[in-house]
Amino acid sequence: DGGITQSPKYLFRKEGQNVTLSCEQNLNHDAMYWYRQDPGQGLRLIYYSQIVNDFQKGDIAEGYSVSREKKESFPLTVTSAQKNPTAFYLCASANTNTGELFFGEGSRLTVL
């Protein structure tokens, strides 16, 4: 089935460790996005990529990094510089003709 796959679904890490969240899509979409979700704050854009080998910072990019070496993949690294990394992370890809976003199931990161 076509869709977005995020892994892992749950992740626990110690403070000071970098963590990479995986996001893969087989929808042939050019655009991909990473959002962070915290209770009561909605979805905040971390990074987005409109095409392979290019990406832009969103509203809360500090402490995060991404790469877009393949159309299908858009991994997010949460670095030790991110002051409050515990959150629910959502990856999405977009049909740029309709603007519609397709979301993965999310990754819940807990930093101990």
Next chain:
Amino acid sequence: AQSVTQLGSHVSVSEGALVLLRCNYSSSVPPYLFWYVQYPNQGLQLLLKYTSAATLVKGINGFEAEFKKSETSFHLTKPSAHMSDAAEYFCAVTQRDDKIIFGKGTRLHILP
């Protein structure tokens, strides 16, 4: 830049009653407007979208939304609430630079 305001972080309605979730966008008309639904620990699913073809948009699960330019609003409604409608609902808009901006969300509670 676009902004989205959802009035009411929590809304409670009785089963069978009208559901009304409010969304206002900033003054410039966005290319697209969306409503998404999120069930616990899952990604977001598209309920409906406005793309300027019609001001009254029908979506899945009996939901609909009306675009009102004069009020800069895109409120979501459903005539009769069902227990399965309990979830968090997000209004979103696209910007011309392909960024997609979300409101903070409204959690809908259905009372038996």
